[in-house]
Amino acid sequence: MTTDALAPYDAILLLSFGGPEAPEEVLPFLRRVTAGKGIPDDRLAAVGEHYGLFGGRSPINDLNRALIADLRAELDRRGLGTPIVWGNRNSEPFLPDALRSAQEAGARRIVTVVTSAYSSYSSCRQYRENLAAALEEVESADLVIDKVRPYFDHPAFSRANARLVTEAVQAARAAAGDPAGVRLLFVTHSVPEAMNDTSGPGDTEEGVYARQHVALAAAITAHVGEVVGDEDLDGELVFCSRSGPPTQPWLEPDVNDRITELAAEGASDIVLAPIGFVSDHMEVVYDLDTEAAATCAELGLRLHRVPTAGGHPAFVAGLVDLLLERAAEARDEPVVPVTWPLGHAMPSVCSPGCCPNLRATAPALCGRD
Numbered sequence: 001m002t003t004d005a006l007a008p009y010d011a012i013l014l015l016s017f018g019g020p021e022a023p024e025e026v027l028p029f030l031r032r033v034t035a036g037k038g039i040p041d042d043r044l045a046a047v048g049e050h051y052g053l054f055g056g057r058s059p060i061n062d063l064n065r066a067l068i069a070d071l072r073a074e075l076d077r078r079g080l081g082t083p084i085v086w087g088n089r090n091s092e093p094f095l096p097d098a099l100r101s102a103q104e105a106g107a108r109r110i111v112t113v114v115t116s117a118y119s120s121y122s123s124c125r126q127y128r129e130n131l132a133a134a135l136e137e138v139e140s141a142d143l144v145i146d147k148v149r150p151y152f153d154h155p156a157f158s159r160a161n162a163r164l165v166t167e168a169v170q171a172a173r174a175a176a177g178d179p180a181g182v183r184l185l186f187v188t189h190s191v192p193e194a195m196n197d198t199s200g201p202g203d204t205e206e207g208v209y210a211r212q213h214v215a216l217a218a219a220i221t222a223h224v225g226e227v228v229g230d231e232d233l234d235g236e237l238v239f240c241s242r243s244g245p246p247t248q249p250w251l252e253p254d255v256n257d258r259i260t261e262l263a264a265e266g267a268s269d270i271v272l273a274p275i276g277f278v279s280d281h282m283e284v285v286y287d288l289d290t291e292a293a294a295t296c297a298e299l300g301l302r303l304h305r306v307p308t309a310g311g312h313p314a315f316v317a318g319l320v321d322l323l324l325e326r327a328a329e330a331r332d333e334p335v336v337p338v339t340w341p342l343g344h345a346m347p348s349v350c351s352p353g354c355c356p357n358l359r360a361t362a363p364a365l366c367g368r369d
Helices: 023-033 041-052 060-077 095-104 121-138 155-176 208-228 255-264 287-299 313-330
Strands: 011-016 084-088 109-114 144-147 182-189 235-240 269-273 302-305
Touching: 011 060, 011 095, 011 121, 023 041, 060 084, 060 313, 084 095, 095 121, 109 121, 109 313, 121 144, 144 313, 155 182, 155 208, 155 269, 155 302, 155 313, 182 208, 182 255, 208 235, 235 255, 235 287, 255 269, 255 287, 269 287, 287 302
Parallel strands: 011 084, 011 109, 109 144, 182 235, 182 269, 269 302
Antiparallel strands: none
């Protein structure tokens, strides 16, 4: 396979959320994350204490560096020399700088991989708005930017998660002795209910964000049940990282609340599977490895935390498959997207009004609006 397999793209952009890498970066980072929401610095400082537990450093940038190295190795293995650039929404390296770097190196058409697998405003459309704003800042009339489709149901992500959850459940059942004491919780980032309730004009099914998670959780639960020989295995979707005013409804139940309920129901072992996240960034290492772990310890429960899929070789190989799929689409070649479990893929070019911005109207790339 040659670089021609990724034509017409001459650069790959890894686009991520970003995070601080030193204590002095925490407050400026949080100001960028919450820009326009009117959150005072004293509240941001309280949130910043979470980062203080880890030396003021989020793990996300190091994880992105590792992912880029793994992607580079997989691309090279397949004979694909297409360069990779990296840009963040909220921390260095910032997205406009990444686009300038690619353009200066001769790139004219870029394919983007976002480190978020699902459909919602914050996990998809906001990144598309970031791309539009960055392209305007770069002031390039000849730079074209596309992206791969949401990949929660691409085997790169879904099958990798299924393997990891299976291993964790097997370990939990061995530790528990009584399999009935093992409970499986799939965790994702909570969002406002209003953000979950619509994906755009013409969508007749409400709750696209939660619906995608529920579908994947159900498929993984069924797979694990088959492997361990437990047709009654139950898996539930729970949420973490709720923010915003108490009067604003967010998706529930909270992971800690559900752990407390399960303890009262006689659970002995909790398997936490963070399927909502590509890698172990702050919402995983603090909300799960710190807060949820403390809840389990207080209640006398054993916690088995499933690794995120981002470092799994199957995930990295699958991202390259997604890039090749998107390149074939760009060349107007027939493409049959590979999916598991749903059997139909989200489009790489988003429909008009998909995952709308409920606060303001803003230009967005990689869509038909």
